[in-house]
Amino acid sequence: xxxxxxxxxxxxxxxxxxAARSRVEVVILYQGFHAVxxxxxxxxxxxxxxxxxxxFVSQVGxxxxxxxxxxxxxxxxxxxxxxxxxxxxxxTAEIGDNVTLYHDxxxxxxxxxxxxxxxxxxxRHPTLGNNVIVGSGAQIxxxxxVGDCARVGANAVVTSDVPANVTAVGIPAKIVMPKDKSKSSxxxxxxxxxxxxxxxxxxVLDQMRQSLSELKGRVDELEQERDELREKLADKxxxxxxxxxxRKTSVA
Numbered sequence: 481x482x483x484x485x486x487x488x489x490x491x492x493x494x495x496x497x498x499a500a501r502s503r504v505e506v507v508i509l510y511q512g513f514h515a516v517x518x519x520x521x522x523x524x525x526x527x528x529x530x531x532x533x534x535x536f537v538s539q540v541g542x543x544x545x546x547x548x549x550x551x552x553x554x555x556x557x558x559x560x561x562x563x564x565x566x567x568x569x570x571x572t573a574e575i576g577d578n579v580t581l582y583h584d585x586x587x588x589x590x591x592x593x594x595x596x597x598x599x600x601x602x603x604r605h606p607t608l609g610n611n612v613i614v615g616s617g618a619q620i621x622x623x624x625x626v627g628d629c630a631r632v633g634a635n636a637v638v639t640s641d642v643p644a645n646v647t648a649v650g651i652p653a654k655i656v657m658p659k660d661k662s663k664s665s666x667x668x669x670x671x672x673x674x675x676x677x678x679x680x681x682x683x684v685l686d687q688m689r690q691s692l693s694e695l696k697g698r699v700d701e702l703e704q705e706r707d708e709l710r711e712k713l714a715d716k717x718x719x720x721x722x723x724x725x726x727r728k729t730s731v732a
Contacts, residue, residue, distance in 0.1 A: 515547035
């Protein structure tokens with residue numbers, strides 16, 4: 481089972497990195513794959529009850545790769561860490577199948593450091609669904625969920641749930657709906673989208689401009705109705721005045 485997982489991971493590296501030319505190259509030269517190998521063995525030891533040994537293997541892997549994956553984390557098959565360095569994955573993190581992380585990604589906890597003994601075994605780190613892509617420098621913090629086929633853009637800071645099939649970008653991260661949801665499961669390097677990563681702030685500004693334009697149009701309509709009503713009232717008043725003048729003349 482362990483070696484089948486590693487073979488699936490190796491194949492995933494070849495599939496998602498066009499610079500990888502052979503399995504031998506990935507096995508010998510890719511520190512992201514080395515980190516996955518260290519994790520698989522340390523996790524197996526952790527699950528077997530050899531937790532100190534699991535942590536030891538994990539720390540050795542950290543020294544060799546610059547990638548820190550706690551052996552208690554749960555990671556599915558076909559897992560890829562591209563460009564590697566600086567990735568941190570916490571103890572209670574859960575990662576689905578076919579997930580890709582880029583360098584400097586953190587799957588961290590936000591629980592306070594006080595009373596840490598009370599947090600043992602408590603869910604503190606995020607859960608990533610299947611086919612998730614996390615761009616470089618992104619921080620996903622706390623016991624939140626990132627849905628299947630979601631993307632987290634580079635340097636985003638995510639502290640709340642991300643639905644499936646969307647892209648989260650910015651600080652703090654905002655949800656961007658893809659134009660074509662049928663393409664949401666396609667692999668895109670660095671969590672980019674086929675139409676580019678839209679600016680959520682610009683989207684809000686565009687929506688505000690559209691709303692202001694609609695409001696201005698409505699105000700113009702109301703002003704026109706007001707002017708027409710004034711003209712009708714003025715004509716009505718003039719008619720009354722003419723009637724009164726006519727009656728006074730006839731009496732005289």
